[in-house]
Amino acid sequence: MVFERSAGTTPTLREALRPLLEVEGVLGGVLCSADGLPLAAALKDGLDEDGLAAAGARLGQLAGGCLGDDGLEIAVIDASRLMIVVRPVSLGYLTLAANPLGEMEAAIAAAKQAGATLEEIAAALATAA
Amino acid sequence: MRESGGGEDGRATAEEYLRLLAREPNSLRFAEYADRLRCMEKLADAAKLCEHGLARHPTYATGHVVMAEILLDADMPEKAAAELHEALRLDPRHPRAHLALGELLLSRGEMASAVAEFEAALVYSPGLPEAEAGLAQARGKAPEAHHPRPPAAAATGRKPGERPEWLTADNTGEMIDLLAPCASVGSAAMAGEDGTIMAASPHAAAAMGTAHAEVELVGEARSLVSRLGAGRLRSVLISGGHNRALYVPLGDLVLVAGLRPGSSVDEAAQQVEAAINAGPGVSESEVTHGV
Numbered sequence: 001m002v003f004e005r006s007a008g009t010t011p012t013l014r015e016a017l018r019p020l021l022e023v024e025g026v027l028g029g030v031l032c033s034a035d036g037l038p039l040a041a042a043l044k045d046g047l048d049e050d051g052l053a054a055a056g057a058r059l060g061q062l063a064g065g066c067l068g069d070d071g072l073e074i075a076v077i078d079a080s081r082l083m084i085v086v087r088p089v090s091l092g093y094l095t096l097a098a099n100p101l102g103e104m105e106a107a108i109a110a111a112k113q114a115g116a117t118l119e120e121i122a123a124a125l126a127t128a129a
Numbered sequence: 130m131r132e133s134g135g136g137e138d139g140r141a142t143a144e145e146y147l148r149l150l151a152r153e154p155n156s157l158r159f160a161e162y163a164d165r166l167r168c169m170e171k172l173a174d175a176a177k178l179c180e181h182g183l184a185r186h187p188t189y190a191t192g193h194v195v196m197a198e199i200l201l202d203a204d205m206p207e208k209a210a211a212e213l214h215e216a217l218r219l220d221p222r223h224p225r226a227h228l229a230l231g232e233l234l235l236s237r238g239e240m241a242s243a244v245a246e247f248e249a250a251l252v253y254s255p256g257l258p259e260a261e262a263g264l265a266q267a268r269g270k271a272p273e274a275h276h277p278r279p280p281a282a283a284a285t286g287r288k289p290g291e292r293p294e295w296l297t298a299d300n301t302g303e304m305i306d307l308l309a310p311c312a313s314v315g316s317a318a319m320a321g322e323d324g325t326i327m328a329a330s331p332h333a334a335a336a337m338g339t340a341h342a343e344v345e346l347v348g349e350a351r352s353l354v355s356r357l358g359a360g361r362l363r364s365v366l367i368s369g370g371h372n373r374a375l376y377v378p379l380g381d382l383v384l385v386a387g388l389r390p391g392s393s394v395d396e397a398a399q400q401v402e403a404a405i406n407a408g409p410g411v412s413e414s415e416v417t418h419g420v
Contacts, residue, residue, distance in 0.1 A: 070370025
């Protein structure tokens with residue numbers, strides 16, 4: 001997955017998520033605040049943006065509670081019709097939806113890469129502010 | 130029919146529907162309310178409401194599809210198939226009916242027929258993720274060709290999240306023994322619905338006091354998956370610091386498997402699933418190779 005941006009501009013959060021749609025088996029992603037409010041999304045048709053955002057935040061909080069001091073790096077919820085990957089980012093949580101028959105490792109790698117791009121954007125926005 | 134959870138929400142939904150019915154006696158929204166009750170696992174209430182609606186609107190195809198999904202959740206596949214055939218007789222272009230029929234055929238191992246149904250679902254609803262996933266699996270071209278992750282229903286009749294027939298509250302130690310030879314699993318524990326550890330490998334016993342947080346996470350994940358219409362929860366993987374763990378719901382029990390550093394999570398999930406489905410008496414090589 002290669003993230004492209006125009007020279008001299010800070011990409012939008014949605015632009016950071018759009019490359020997820022090109023990853024095989026990935027159905028898109030939602031960035032939400034820590035309390036589950038959607039901030040940006042790039043999802044294929046038929047996926048529930050608000051529902052995924054709320055689920056990602058709730059599951060991220062609970063999964064973090066299981067790890068204690070170690071802190072959550074990634075959580076994967078594997079269901080028969082959808083795989084959901086939750087990645088904490090500084091703005092909240094990135095929730096990625098993927099094909100339930102795909103490999104978890106591939107979905108985790110996609111979430112980590114998108115998460116890193118989101119962090120770059122968040123840092124750029126903070127500097128600009 | 131099985132009834133669990135969602136008591137207050139279930140009653141509120143049924144009452145909301147009755148109010149709607151008083152305002153709009155001919156409303157077709159019975160299917161929506163029945164589907165909501167189904168997602169709350171209030172299957173008897175969902176079936177009753179759907180039957181009532183279908184009695185008034187017997188030619189409403191979506192009503193028959195929702196009834197079929199209720200029957201599938203209640204492990205009544207023959208009656209569900211009849212409802213799906215009726216839905217498709219009424220509306221041959223109904224994507225959800227084709228999808229549900231495809232999944233039913235897939236679970237029976239009737240791959241050619243399943244492919245036809247998934248393809249039909251995609252014709253009438255292009256890009257439908259569940260149909261694409263089902264089609265890939267039915268054609269044998271899914272990524273699990275490298276890491277086979279067959280749905281439990283197709284392999285053993287056990288649906289994801291269900292307790293295997295061999296496992297009881299009295300033999301949870303058998304599950305720990307089954308996982309001992311798994312190369313990807315370093316520790317294992319079985320937790321009850323209240324988070325109490327019922328059995329554990331020596332390493333897990335030393336590291337875990339209770340599993341309250343883990344059981345709560347699995348319960349919430351199961352509920353959210355249902356609410357999203359994402360099917361049934363198969364497992365939850367969490368990773369952070371040096372810890373990686375796989376939580377697998379088995380009815381009202383939860384299996385907690387600590388993964389070895391550097392192991393593949395896909396292989397670990399495959400080995401754990403194979404051990405659960407195999408049950409006691411299986412050879413070590415069958416478990417370690419995920420057969």
